[in-house]
Amino acid sequence: MTAKRIRPLDPPEPTYAFGYRHPPRSGNEINGLGETEYRRPTQVFHSAGADPLEWQALDDFFGTISPWGVLRHVVANAWQLRNTDGPVSHRQRPIEDFAAMADEIKQTARRFGAELVGITRVTDDVLFDGHTVPYESAISLGMSMDRKEMAHVPQPRAAVEVLKVYREVSRTAIRLARSIRRMGWPARAYGNPNSTDILHIPLAVSAGLGQLGKHGSTISKEFGSNLRLAAVLTNLPLAIDEPIDIGVDDLCIKCRRCVVDCPPGAIFNEKQVVRGSEKWYVDFDKCIPYFVKTDGCAICIQVCPWSVPGRGPSLSQQLLAKRDR
Amino acid sequence: MRTVETPTSPNRSWWVKIRVDAALLVRLVRMTISYATAGRRIRTLYRRAETAGEYVWVDDLTEPAQRLK
Numbered sequence: 001m002t003a004k005r006i007r008p009l010d011p012p013e014p015t016y017a018f019g020y021r022h023p024p025r026s027g028n029e030i031n032g033l034g035e036t037e038y039r040r041p042t043q044v045f046h047s048a049g050a051d052p053l054e055w056q057a058l059d060d061f062f063g064t065i066s067p068w069g070v071l072r073h074v075v076a077n078a079w080q081l082r083n084t085d086g087p088v089s090h091r092q093r094p095i096e097d098f099a100a101m102a103d104e105i106k107q108t109a110r111r112f113g114a115e116l117v118g119i120t121r122v123t124d125d126v127l128f129d130g131h132t133v134p135y136e137s138a139i140s141l142g143m144s145m146d147r148k149e150m151a152h153v154p155q156p157r158a159a160v161e162v163l164k165v166y167r168e169v170s171r172t173a174i175r176l177a178r179s180i181r182r183m184g185w186p187a188r189a190y191g192n193p194n195s196t197d198i199l200h201i202p203l204a205v206s207a208g209l210g211q212l213g214k215h216g217s218t219i220s221k222e223f224g225s226n227l228r229l230a231a232v233l234t235n236l237p238l239a240i241d242e243p244i245d246i247g248v249d250d251l252c253i254k255c256r257r258c259v260v261d262c263p264p265g266a267i268f269n270e271k272q273v274v275r276g277s278e279k280w281y282v283d284f285d286k287c288i289p290y291f292v293k294t295d296g297c298a299i300c301i302q303v304c305p306w307s308v309p310g311r312g313p314s315l316s317q318q319l320l321a322k323r324d325r
Numbered sequence: 326m327r328t329v330e331t332p333t334s335p336n337r338s339w340w341v342k343i344r345v346d347a348a349l350l351v352r353l354v355r356m357t358i359s360y361a362t363a364g365r366r367i368r369t370l371y372r373r374a375e376t377a378g379e380y381v382w383v384d385d386l387t388e389p390a391q392r393l394k
Contacts (some may be wrong), residue, residue, distance in 0.1 A: 017375040021382040061383040064364045065371055071360055075353050082349050 008299050011154055014264035014290050018061060024054045027284030031274065038276030040129040041199060045288060055288065062292045067156040070295065073163035077191065080167070083174050084189040092184030099239040108179055109141055112172045115227070116142030116220055118207030118241045122233060126206070131197040135188065135233035137240070139176065140200070140207035143169040144223040147309055153302045154294035162296055165228040166192045173230040180234050187234035200229040208241040211248035215258040215267055215300035216282040221246045221316050224307030246312070247319030251305065252280065258300040264290040267300060
């Protein structure tokens with residue numbers, strides 16, 4: 001493991017040999033940048049559904065120019081995701097102690113390979129507009145990526161690691177959902193990389209896995225942003241976790257690392273109003289073309305000070321102590 | 326890249342599961358073949374455009390790229 005902050009060497013310029021003959025609607029507009037009224041988010045780029053999205057052509061192009069190492073993980077992941085749902089045992093285990101059940105589920109998830117586990121309620125904030133799910137609780141799962149491989153951002157080698165971990169965390173979610181169904185409770189795994197009905201980052205934040213960072217990704221105390229997410233949605237009665245405060249905002253307000261290192265300059269230095277709330281936001285129209293050009297980029301999450309292995313706990317302690325002074 | 330989702334029903338019978346799984350398998354094999362054939366043409370066009378300082382238009386490539394779904 002590289003215990004240093006990663007500095008990408010010579011990332012490609014944000015110039016593109018691809019474009020839209022008929023440009024789609026701005027992704028920022030679709031995402032609700034500057035909108036003061038609350039509304040649910042809309043799918044823009046990745047999707048697993050049949051309906052074509054506004055930026056579908058670029059997503060298709062992204063898939064086409066991805067290296068074979070990425071495609072093979074995507075294919076294998078799609079194959080394993082056929083088991084996201086399945087038969088529910090007719091004998092339902094009665095649950096009296098929700099907290100004990102939550103502990104048992106977390107232990108099971110860890111045994112299956114999850115490194116971070118949190119439980120929350122399914123709310124409108126984690127569902128795309130027009131999507132509903134017949135589940136009340138969500139188990140958010142996180143798994144870290146190999147820092148040595150991720151040191152190669154924004155090269156294909158790092159993209160392969162991202163897809164590999166997505167595959168592993170999806171497998172964990174599938175196994176966990178299956179074990180819940182064996183208890184007689186409905187459960188469905190939601191694997192990435194493609195968002196289906198749910199938004200994994202708000203779900204992870206709400207489940208206490210971490211906080212939203214300036215670069216628009218989850219920051220956990222244990223792995224910073226060097227992690228990938230999946231989830232299991234279920235009706236199994238579980239005690240829920242609270243969102244955590246590890247001091248992410250305290251650092252993000254002053255830190256400009258991801259802003260400076262983002263080649264297309266897509267990261268805003270201040271929070272933006274998005275669909276009725278103020279939050280960290282990344283300029284979609286600047287980020288996505290570079291993301292496509294570089295097989296998924298990921299520079300921002302690797303240069304983040306929180307992603308330095310072992311640094312999160314002490315950093316959090318310092319930031320929270322400073323706030324108390 | 327889009328994940329191919331299978332229609333799932335919690336208590337579907339084994340033969341429905343086999344049919345759905347077979348359909349998914351066929352789809353993934355076709356997707357891999359398209360990546361190797363149509364995808365290769367697109368990648369070649371793109372690399373040439375990159376070298377020549379020109380553009381490929383992603384909306385023109387939608388039809389062949391969609392075969393990768």
